[in-house]
Amino acid sequence: MTDLTTAKQMLGELIGFPTISSDSNLDAIAYMAEVLGRAGARVEILRDESGQKANLWATIGPQDRDGGLVFSGHSDVVPVQGQDWSRDPFDMYEHDGRLYGRGSCDMKGFIACVLAMAPRLSETVGDRPFHFAFTHDEEVGCLGGRALVEELAKRPVRPALALIGEPTLMQVVDGHKGCCEYTVRFTGTGGHGSSPEAGVNAVEYATRYIGKLMQLRADLKARAPEGSPFDPPHTTINIGALHGGTTHNVIPSAAMLDWEMRPINDADQAFVKDAVAQFIAAEILPEMRRLSPQADVVTEVVGEVCGLLPMPENEIRDMVQHLTGANGASVVPFNTEAGLFQQLGMQAIICGPGSIEQAHKPDEFIEIDQMAQCLDLIGKLAVHHG
Numbered sequence: 001m002t003d004l005t006t007a008k009q010m011l012g013e014l015i016g017f018p019t020i021s022s023d024s025n026l027d028a029i030a031y032m033a034e035v036l037g038r039a040g041a042r043v044e045i046l047r048d049e050s051g052q053k054a055n056l057w058a059t060i061g062p063q064d065r066d067g068g069l070v071f072s073g074h075s076d077v078v079p080v081q082g083q084d085w086s087r088d089p090f091d092m093y094e095h096d097g098r099l100y101g102r103g104s105c106d107m108k109g110f111i112a113c114v115l116a117m118a119p120r121l122s123e124t125v126g127d128r129p130f131h132f133a134f135t136h137d138e139e140v141g142c143l144g145g146r147a148l149v150e151e152l153a154k155r156p157v158r159p160a161l162a163l164i165g166e167p168t169l170m171q172v173v174d175g176h177k178g179c180c181e182y183t184v185r186f187t188g189t190g191g192h193g194s195s196p197e198a199g200v201n202a203v204e205y206a207t208r209y210i211g212k213l214m215q216l217r218a219d220l221k222a223r224a225p226e227g228s229p230f231d232p233p234h235t236t237i238n239i240g241a242l243h244g245g246t247t248h249n250v251i252p253s254a255a256m257l258d259w260e261m262r263p264i265n266d267a268d269q270a271f272v273k274d275a276v277a278q279f280i281a282a283e284i285l286p287e288m289r290r291l292s293p294q295a296d297v298v299t300e301v302v303g304e305v306c307g308l309l310p311m312p313e314n315e316i317r318d319m320v321q322h323l324t325g326a327n328g329a330s331v332v333p334f335n336t337e338a339g340l341f342q343q344l345g346m347q348a349i350i351c352g353p354g355s356i357e358q359a360h361k362p363d364e365f366i367e368i369d370q371m372a373q374c375l376d377l378i379g380k381l382a383v384h385h386g
């Protein structure tokens with residue numbers, strides 16, 4: 001069997017596990033563990049608190065050596081409800097050089113390529129190990145990736161490089177913004193609209209908070225570093241939704257605001273978070289509580305996914321560029337687990353088969369030729385890094 005035949009067959013198996021983020025991924029992880037185990041990897045299955053989800057961490061080669069290369073992918077997929085699929089999304093089918101199925105490009109196609117090449121990696125591995133990080137719950141805020149990186153941080157062994165196989169049409173990507181989502185709940189005191197000062201108007205405080213965010217948005221534009229590769233070049237803030245109040249003549253006692261920030265770096269993220277916390281603690285909350293001690297402003301962190309900051313030094317970027325003949329690396333507008341690995345001190349890139357255009361859509365597919373290119377790259381990495 002050729003590598004491509006094996007990878008296609010494995011992709012069919014992987015798509016057959018309906019690993020929608022809300023459901024268990026244990027069967028899919030068990031399948032990956034079995035394939036890697038057969039190739040001689042030492043495999044760990046790390047379950048989450050619910051026991052229904054797991055990350056997989058596996059190593060081929062020396063267990064106790066630094067400097068390894070991590071192949072990273074998420075096992076979960078987005079739901080298919082409400083989408084108009086031509087066929088069963090969890091039964092892969094081939095048509096016109098494409099493989100169709102939920103997760104085919106995002107990102108089981110990459111995982112299938114890695115699994116198919118595991119025996120080769122086993123043959124070529126030398127001093128520097130190959131690692132495999134297959135996570136749960138990426139699509140709902142990188143929960144698995146975060147747990148895995150926390151676990152790895154406790155260990156003495158330090159992998160050096162990470163290749164995240166999110167779909168980039170096999171282009172080399174070395175940066176993306178982060179994504180932080182917040183829901184803020186304002187609790188005031190209701191009353192009759194004829195005496196506005198007798199209540200604490202939650203909607204008014206929410207709009208003042210929005211005013212603060214808009215002021216910060218202007219500050220962030222001015223903070224954009226020279227030569228920033230991102231589009232737009234600065235950290236952005238978006239007001240997504242504001243709910244509150246019932247009718248004209250009632251003081252609203254509750255309001256809820258959804259907003260997001262896409263930071264280009266940690267410093268901007270801290271700048272905004274500090275400014276907002278300070279604004280609540282020093283300005284609006286004391287004012288609200290003067291009239292009503294129960295008044296409150298509570299911020300829920302829906303998700304904080306860190307970005308991948310392009311770095312001047314990046315061995316895996318240079319290596320993959322050299323091996324694929326790519327000239328230059330770019331940035332992408334979507335989020336990945338790459339920033340988590342960077343926070344752990346690793347050099348990371350995103351490079352994977354298929355296009356993000358097909359991700360999350362009905363009739364998701366991956367071009368078979370993309371998988372062939374990915375297998376080729378892994379084969380070269382096996383020799384080059386091994």
Ligand SMILES: [Zn+2]
Binds near residue numbers: 106138166
């Ligand atoms: Zn993905």
